[in-house]
Amino acid sequence: MKISHAFYKKFIPDALKSSIDLGLKKRSYHQFRVILFSIMISIAMGPVIMVAILSYNNYDNLVQKEEREQLEWHLGGSIKSIEQMVESLKSVVQFAARRDRYTELVTDENLEELYIRMKQQYPFFADLGVIDQDGIQQAYFGPHDLKGADYAKEAWFKGVFDSGVYISRVYTGYRQVPHFAIAVSNLDPKTSKLWTLRVTIDAVTLQQFINTIKTDASDDLFLVDADGILQTSSQLYGKTLSKFEEKVTVGVHSNFSQAGENYFHAIGTITNTPWSLVLLKKRYIHNTDWKLFRRNLYLIVTGCTVISMLVVYTLVHLLTSLIRKADEMQLGMLKDAEHTNKLASIGRLAAGVGHEINNPLAIIDQKTGLIEDLLLMTDDFQHKKTIEQCLKVVNQSVDRCKAITHRLLGFARRTDIQAEDLQINDVIQDDLQFLENAMLYNRIKIELQLQEDLPHIKSDRLQLQQIFLNIINNAIDAIGKDGDISILSHLVAGEVRIVIQDNGPGIPENILPHIFEPFYTTKETGKGTGLGLSITYGIIKKLGGDISVRSHVGRGTAFTITLPLENKNND
């Protein structure tokens, strides 16, 4: 356990360690705040962002699938319409080229008549030609003089005999106008030779048809041949016979246009023709639904982020200040404990020194006493007076030492506390009676703010008297002449608190921490033992209470004494 504990400790950042583990290092509250903030934000925002990404992707997939299906369905429908259109054109040509009509149509007049009849119904028919088995155009009606033209070497001419029908790609031909041709071949029963009727049709037909089946103006619908040459015009790729830049592959593909717009292009072949239909459609991402969804998602995520940030920031702020306070308190307590320990050991030392000095002092005392006794029994001699004088001073010095040693021994006193029910206010009043003369003499005003309904406490009257006497005496000494002392008593958090405040010169900051230490005195030598406050401190601790001091140089000093209603120290 211990090893793993130490192991973890290595990885815990300093800012999160307890103030004791930190040792000499100071906690970086900035680091603490950053770590806490990051952790809490990730916990709060992680799920939100994950859900947002998932729903974005799901919605994307769903809409895309639907879009593709619609596109395919749309494309399928368009292809069917075109196939029907082509089929009907083919039928017209096939009807005109019935097998027995070769002889009839090979004459120019009959061909012209057919042309005129057809033209009435299909105005976009450009010309008609009848071609024999050898590829020679035997009859022709149209804007060019193409009679006698030889098509034997053309690829389509061979194809038309194989399959009976041939539909050409769109080309410009002689007229420099885009058009395409439908050729139908048949066997003439009389000559037993194959012949072909070839019709050239204006490509505008295709364009018009495409325009009619195009349902959405924003879509781009056009025909291309296998090489990607536009058979009708396109909004995006230009006029008929321009180049379609994509590969002509059947299916739905997604792509970017040159303008950076996201497109689907769906491609499907039209059977029995050289054409494929291309449907270009802007993707759903330009749709209002998708835009709305994205906007809402963005709003929700942003809202969550902002709220989380605010909440987490506030929490982190609160927690940091709590930790800071806890740290300060802990350090304060450690310092206090240290101070108490220090005072206690100084007290023990003082008592020890007192004991050790007391016995030799008693011997000195007795020896001088004996010398005095002997001098009394002796007649006058030279220097007797001086010796008597010396002995007097020795006695005075012994008395001074005695005063100190006796007070020192007071530290070791564990006097039984004579607990009785008493009113603190009365004890203070009694003490003030003792001091009345001193205060009057020094022109010191006393201001009392004693809580009248202060509960009685169980404590030692004489000890308390000594405490207050000591502190008030100090206040009088500090003030010197002309000043105020205020004494305040009240109940705080189940304890009686007494504040004794003077407007004397105050205690300098460098002295303040030492005032409860024995022998620490600022009074001139011989006037104070430096034991008063340390004894006071000892008594208060014994009574289960506490004493603290605040002081400002030039403004005064305040001692605050707290006493429990009942002492739990000495049970």
Added chain:
Amino acid sequence: MIESNHDNIKVLIADDEVEFASTLLTRLQLRKFDVSTVNSGEAALRAIAEYQPDILLLDLKMPDMDGLEVLAQVKDDFPKMQVLILTGHGSFEVGLEGMELGAYDYIMKPVDLNRLIEKMMEAYRAKNS
């Protein structure tokens, strides 16, 4: 001149501080007390049995025996004997404990001789009343 009307009062000083005891002995003798000294607890008990003093000046801390033990023994054997605890060690509540065991009073060293004699006379009068 030193007052000297105490010749009928027998005093025993039990103190391990030889110099203190001997000086006090001399001074009390000068005042006509019937005084002797011992420097240990054991010796004190023997001297008491032999000498039967009116007043015992008892130190609380002696090398072989605690003063309070001596006190308890003395009070057992000679309940009427007056014991004054005179110590430089000890503490206030040890004094109180001594008084509970039957000591007449408790005096801290160093002590003014006149005050000590006062206490002794007080104790002596208390014994005989």
